[in-house]
């Protein structure tokens with residue numbers, strides 16, 4: 001179950017305006033939809049507003065999006081409170097989203113979450129005192145093939161265990177952002193124990209000297225062709 005970010009009281013900015021650059025981006029999103037359907041651009045506009053605001057969505061930003069799209073503010077609040085991608089209070093520089101849905105859980109997400117808690121000294125929904133990390137728990141991120149997944153801001157870190165998670169957090173703390181992707185070097189969604197498809201021999205079989213065709217198979221085929 002996803003839990004919202006918690007923390008001490010914070011101040012909402014009094015107003016919000018898109019930068020000139022983001023306003024152009026917002027107009028480009030709105031132009032993708034027919035006249036009268038500009039509300040369809042609410043998600044990309046909220047995303048723009050959140051990025052401009054340092055990773056969270058102030059109330060004033062939601063109101064500005066509502067005004068631009070000619071929507072009732074409550075309709076925009078409904079969207080921003082539904083999706084976990086929107087943060088309604090300030091978050092750390094690195095937003096850690098730990099997936100704990102079944103495939104990630106079966107592949108060790110508990111160790112990933114435990115490593116985050118142990119290393120950072122925070123619980124789910126909390127932010128470190130230095131403002132570097134916020135940890136939240138999320139539902140399936142759509143990367144189950146390389147589970148377990150920890151999303152850091154926009155990037156997926158995959159095939160993690162406790163030790164790999166601690167190394168990742170150490171690197172981020174020291175100001176280094178490690179390459180995203182599989183911690184084990186697995187390419188794409190290849191089986192983690194090597195190939196298992198019958199179209200190519202499994203790695204273990206190759207090591208044992210096996211080939212796709214058993215000895216004599218070619219001769220048998222030749223005989224059949226000749227017959």
Ligand code: FES
Nearest residue numbers: 099104141143144
């Ligand atoms: S269950 Fe974690 S990415 Fe799908």
